[in-house]
Amino acid sequence: xxxxxxxDGYAKVTGKARYTDDLLCMDVLHCVPVYTDxxxxxxxxxxxxxxEKMAGVKRVITHKDILGTAWFGQIFQDYFMLATxxxxxxxxxxxxxxxxxxxxxxxxxxxxEVVAEELPALTNPLEALDAxxxxxxxxxxxxxxxxxxxxxGAPTAAWQECxxxxxxxxxxxxxxxxxxxxxxxxxxxxDDGVMEVHGSMxxxxxxxxxxxxxxxxxLANVEVxxxxxxxxxxxxxxxxxxxxxxxxLAAHLCGKPVKITYTREWSMRESYKRHPYHLHYKIGLKxxxxxxxxxxxxxxxxxxxxxxxxxxxxxxxxxxxxxxxxHVHADVYGVHTNNVFTGAxxxxxxPQVNFAVEQWIDECAAAVKMDPVRFREANMLRQNSVTxxxxxLDSHIVSTAQVLDAVVSESDFANKVSACSxxxxxxxxxxxxxxxxxxxxxxxxGMDFCSAIINAQFDGSIxxxxxxxxxxxxxxxAMILLLEKHLGVTRERVRYNRPSTSHIPDGxxxxxxRGTLMGGGAVxxxxxxxxxxxxxxxxxxxxxxxxxxxxxxxxxxxxxxxxSWEEAMKQMYxxxxxxxxxxxxxxxxxxxxxxxxxxxAYFSYVYSCQAVDLEIDAKTKNxxxxxxxxxxxxxxxxxxxMLKGQIYGGIMQGAGMALWEDLHQQAGCIQAxxxxxxxxxxTTDVPKIHISIIENDDPTSPSGAKGIGEPALELIAPAxxxxxxxxxxxxxxxxxxxxxxxxxxx
Amino acid sequence: MNTxxxxxxxxxxxxxxxxRTLLDFLREYLHLTGNxxxxxxxxxxxxxxxxxxxxxxxxxxxxxxxxxxxxxxIEGMEQNDGSLHPLQQAFLDAGAVQCGFCTPGxxxxxxxxxxxxxxxxxxxxxxxxxxNLCRCTGYVQIFDAVMKGAEFYRKKEGKTDE
Ligand code: FES
Ligand code: FES
Numbered sequence: 001x002x003x004x005x006x007x008d009g010y011a012k013v014t015g016k017a018r019y020t021d022d023l024l025c026m027d028v029l030h031c032v033p034v035y036t037d038x039x040x041x042x043x044x045x046x047x048x049x050x051x052e053k054m055a056g057v058k059r060v061i062t063h064k065d066i067l068g069t070a071w072f073g074q075i076f077q078d079y080f081m082l083a084t085x086x087x088x089x090x091x092x093x094x095x096x097x098x099x100x101x102x103x104x105x106x107x108x109x110x111x112x113e114v115v116a117e118e119l120p121a122l123t124n125p126l127e128a129l130d131a132x133x134x135x136x137x138x139x140x141x142x143x144x145x146x147x148x149x150x151x152x153g154a155p156t157a158a159w160q161e162c163x164x165x166x167x168x169x170x171x172x173x174x175x176x177x178x179x180x181x182x183x184x185x186x187x188x189x190x191d192d193g194v195m196e197v198h199g200s201m202x203x204x205x206x207x208x209x210x211x212x213x214x215x216x217x218x219l220a221n222v223e224v225x226x227x228x229x230x231x232x233x234x235x236x237x238x239x240x241x242x243x244x245x246x247x248x249l250a251a252h253l254c255g256k257p258v259k260i261t262y263t264r265e266w267s268m269r270e271s272y273k274r275h276p277y278h279l280h281y282k283i284g285l286k287x288x289x290x291x292x293x294x295x296x297x298x299x300x301x302x303x304x305x306x307x308x309x310x311x312x313x314x315x316x317x318x319x320x321x322x323x324x325x326x327h328v329h330a331d332v333y334g335v336h337t338n339n340v341f342t343g344a345x346x347x348x349x350x351p352q353v354n355f356a357v358e359q360w361i362d363e364c365a366a367a368v369k370m371d372p373v374r375f376r377e378a379n380m381l382r383q384n385s386v387t388x389x390x391x392x393l394d395s396h397i398v399s400t401a402q403v404l405d406a407v408v409s410e411s412d413f414a415n416k417v418s419a420c421s422x423x424x425x426x427x428x429x430x431x432x433x434x435x436x437x438x439x440x441x442x443x444x445x446g447m448d449f450c451s452a453i454i455n456a457q458f459d460g461s462i463x464x465x466x467x468x469x470x471x472x473x474x475x476x477x478a479m480i481l482l483l484e485k486h487l488g489v490t491r492e493r494v495r496y497n498r499p500s501t502s503h504i505p506d507g508x509x510x511x512x513x514r515g516t517l518m519g520g521g522a523v524x525x526x527x528x529x530x531x532x533x534x535x536x537x538x539x540x541x542x543x544x545x546x547x548x549x550x551x552x553x554x555x556x557x558x559x560x561x562x563x564s565w566e567e568a569m570k571q572m573y574x575x576x577x578x579x580x581x582x583x584x585x586x587x588x589x590x591x592x593x594x595x596x597x598x599x600x601a602y603f604s605y606v607y608s609c610q611a612v613d614l615e616i617d618a619k620t621k622n623x624x625x626x627x628x629x630x631x632x633x634x635x636x637x638x639x640x641x642m643l644k645g646q647i648y649g650g651i652m653q654g655a656g657m658a659l660w661e662d663l664h665q666q667a668g669c670i671q672a673x674x675x676x677x678x679x680x681x682x683t684t685d686v687p688k689i690h691i692s693i694i695e696n697d698d699p700t701s702p703s704g705a706k707g708i709g710e711p712a713l714e715l716i717a718p719a720x721x722x723x724x725x726x727x728x729x730x731x732x733x734x735x736x737x738x739x740x741x742x743x744x745x746x
Numbered sequence: 747m748n749t750x751x752x753x754x755x756x757x758x759x760x761x762x763x764x765x766r767t768l769l770d771f772l773r774e775y776l777h778l779t780g781n782x783x784x785x786x787x788x789x790x791x792x793x794x795x796x797x798x799x800x801x802x803x804x805x806x807x808x809x810x811x812x813x814x815x816x817x818x819x820i821e822g823m824e825q826n827d828g829s830l831h832p833l834q835q836a837f838l839d840a841g842a843v844q845c846g847f848c849t850p851g852x853x854x855x856x857x858x859x860x861x862x863x864x865x866x867x868x869x870x871x872x873x874x875x876x877x878n879l880c881r882c883t884g885y886v887q888i889f890d891a892v893m894k895g896a897e898f899y900r901k902k903e904g905k906t907d908e
Contacts, residue, residue: 009838
């Protein structure tokens, strides 16, 4: 097996990597948030006097101290960084206490007194759109965040033509990201007037916008610098940015560096979750073909908008899975409640719909007495198929059959299906699979372009800057490997510049598995330009035509002769030409019609299939995963070991969501406050995982790579649900599954 | 006795720190920030250090209870010449590191296991690491790393036997 490599590996195995809370700073002050017990309340007064007099306290900050705006958000500015007049959820922060030590700040936070009038709270998203619903944001006049639709064919008439009709309801739970490092920020008011921000966040550019907003200053006056981050999974966007913004406000007001480090309890209380969904599906078959689908999906956005419109948009595009359906009527709503808000989470709106679709597909197959694999084959999208948004899949290789075949044959699916227990016996055995596709990058969801800078030095060393963020997934290493492969240099020659928002243009957020694709596209473009610059400057001097300059084996070649990078870069500088290239990549245009739900929603797609078999003890009802088989078409693999790591990690995160993870939310309050009550997968939960990587180079991606972070996670839940069905004979239409099983008689 | 040995070095503990947690003492007093705080309640294993070669959750361990003992943190795993311990190298080679926040605790817990049992089965590895949470890797490559790293401990044992 090839050895894995990553540029930050040494620092991470030696404990030298400095995460935000590890940064030491001499005269730093410590800041902590103040919460209330309310879920929905009118805020009258915040009494800070008592707290201010306590030992070590430097300052207590409320919304009144905000210099810019308290209100912020990526799409709608409906989220306040410190509560102004209303508390809308249990995670809301009303004040900040700054003290010389963390202990003193924590002690004083308890002395901040809040006078508020409790209001009735809306915690059931199904009631959010009722005419007499409690309004979460009075000023909006409604709890509706967004309504996405698909209107395809003539569903009303189509029902007459169906010979089998199924109706099913599904429900999914909110999920905690559970990155192992809680949120943290260190902000330093610099002598040049810039606010320097270090933080555990995955979107430095968005963080910069939040910081500039709270300080009422310009983007250029804020520099966000990236440190190693202990996991994000989509979860270190809004909340993490706000933690940085609050630290910056405190640092500005106190004129000193300020650190905020969250406890796990604060993190779980305040940070946004995966959207819980309620999904209602009506499916009509004509023979063995899916003929019509009607669905109504409600996503609980909680108190603030965050990226709910984008998350639910992906759910809309993918609401019928990877299948051809001629008639579709879909309504997808994002709504406000007084629950803790929800936002980006690896998968981004697909795990919920996949959980529903890949179960009803199995049920449809059973209804027409067809093998579940054959039924998928009969209905799945193939090369040149048209999706439910009327997009023809002709820009890339559609590999549904490839991934499905790989999993079916590797897992010996047919034989294992016939060995399933369906509720009979002591040890119940079941196998299930799921097949999905996923739109690459942001699609019509957002700003989708990125840049890279290659700056070769006089001595032949190379500095690389890319406008994406290392979330722990190995994005930086992948970019360096692209240079190795396409610029023909050794990785040792390349130094990845620790990213700063002041050094490279805004590259958007490293979510939606877009890091390798978008960053890679920009790097490829910069490589092309750098080669051109070097060839133009040096070919004559080295006696060859420009076309005969090439780059490989860590040297620059002029026909058959070559120079080392050291020699060549010296020549460049003597020729007064900078070996410096800026490259950028913009995602190909996509289109979307909000009324009909028609358009080329994403410029490319990835295809995945996973199967899982498991055993359930009929008495204890404990589920034990035995094997997972995963086949993913990822375009081309940049860093194979790391790719596998993404797949293993995604599968286990998805398994945790499907089986165990439960926040026990009651009346708007999260009861699971730490890892002792929120059970994420442990070593002993890990099954044998078999991976098949399928590489179909994608012409729309300059590096050929398409990303794997999210595809790995988004389909194990329905595969598990299907396996649980074959083990027990019972359908479980909501996750987490394990607690539901406990309450059932098998 | 108000001393302890941290990474082979004798440390005197100021009285004010005795009632504090070992994690805070290591991070804030000794500035050994390699071990992390992931939960603060003894569940995630990110703060694991070895006390007399046994894994301990430093976030729920009082400094006074380790006086006179030997503490090993991730900073003490490196060889004297600055090169990586073979177990650390195995973590890198196997791709067992993603965000790296769990890594120090994982390496130390595995080290304690392999000192005790240089020939573990995969099941024994799983049991030993059961209290160390990792949200990124899905653990598979961590198991690979420990199995690979074990070779070094077996060789070392073989040598002492000779
Ligand atoms: S921080 Fe000590 S076990 Fe989690
Ligand atoms: S590598 Fe991120 S928690 Fe283990």
